[in-house]
Amino acid sequence: MSIQLPVSNDTSTPAVPVPQPIAAPFYIGRVLIDPPILQAPMAGFTNYAYRQIVREYGGAGLLATEMVHATGMAWKHQHKAEHPDRLWGVPEEARPLAVQIWDNDPEVMASVARRLVGEYGVSIVDINFGCPVKKVTENAKSGSYLLSVPDRMGQIIECVVAASAPTPVTAKIRLGCSPDKINANRIAQVVENAGASALTVHGRTAADMYRGQANWDRIAEIKSYLKRIPLIGNGDLKTPADIVAAFQRYPVDGVMIARASLGRPWLFHQAACAVRGLPVPPDPDLDHQRECLLQHYALILKRFGEPKASILMRKYSCCYAQGMPGAREFRSRVARINDAEEFFEIVERYFPRLSFLSPSEDSGNGSDEGDEESCELD
C-alpha cells in the first residue's frame, strides 16, 4: 500500500519562487567550503582584524591569513620568540581557516606545517607558489619562482602533506612565470600527484604582476588536467555579478576574491546571496561603512597600539573610501595620520556622508576611483 499525500486543488496561492543556486558547496579534503567563495590571502591586509570583520558579514566559505615565511617562523620557534605577527588571532579564531606559508625548503616547510596543524589546529595549510615579488622569487627562490622547478614544488607539497595529515594542504599558483612560460596545466598535475587537496589559480603570470586581465580561459583549461581535486579560480572578480558569471562560464568549483573585498568586507555576503540564487543586498549606507572602518581601527589599535596602528590604518582607511564620490579629501588626509586623535577627527570631518555629496557627486560623477597617489596597495 502506498501513502497518498493530500493534493491541494487551490490554485489561487501564488507559488513562492524556489531559489536556484548557481554553484554548490564543495570539500577541500574533509573541510566543507560553503559557500564556494574564498577570501584570498593578502600580505599586509588579511590579518585578524580584517578576517573578523569579514566573518561578521558572512559569505566567505574559507578565510585565509597573509603569507607566513616558514624559515622566519621556524627561527622564532627555535629562539623561543613570540609567534609571527601574521599568526595574530589564529589560535583562537573561528574555523575554517587556512594559513598560507611560503619558502623553498621542503623540510622547513614540513616542520612549520606540523606546528600549524598540531599546535594551532588550522583547518588547511596553503602553500604560496604565486608571489611575484623579487624578495621572494629572486632572493629566496620561492613563491612563483617555484613554478619553474616543478620537481621542487612536488617535493615541497609531498613533505607538507605528510607532515599535516589528515589536515588538507592546498596550493595557490599563477599561470606560469611569464606569458611565454605558461605551464599551469602541467603544474596542476604535479600539485595533484603530490597529494594536495585543492588548487587555486590566479589567472596571470608572475611577470604580469597585476597588469592586464586575468585569463579565465586558461584557468578553465586546467580543469581537465585535474582528476580528483577541486579547482578555485581567482582574478579580477569585483562584483556579485562577476562571481555569478565566473561560475556560469567556467568549470571552477570555487572562486577566490582578493582586492575587491578590501574596504568592502560585505562583498562576500552579497556574492554568497547571488550564488545561492537569492536577492543581493545593497551596499551598507555610508554611516554603516564608517562604523565598520572605526571597528577595524579599534581591532588594530588593541593589537598594535600607537603609533603602529595609525600608520597601518592609513592604507586600510584608503581602501574603505576607494571609489566613493567625494572621498578624495578623506583619502589624502588619512594617508598622513599619526595617532588616534587625528584619525577620529579626519573620519569625522572627511569620511563621505550622504549630506556631503552634491547631487552630481551622488549620481557618481566626481568619483575618485583610480586616484591611487597616496594609497598604493603593497
Ligand SMILES: Cc1cc2nc3c(=O)[nH]c(=O)nc-3n(C[C@H](O)[C@H](O)[C@H](O)COP(=O)(O)O)c2cc1C
Ligand atoms: C596587497 C596584496 C597582497 C597579496 N598577498 C598575497 C599573499 O600573501 N599570498 C597570496 O597567495 N597572494 C597574495 N596576493 C594575491 C591575491 O591573493 C590574488 O591572487 C590577486 O590579488 C588576484 O585576485 P584579485 O583580482 O581578486 O585581487 C596579494 C595581492 C595583493 C593586492
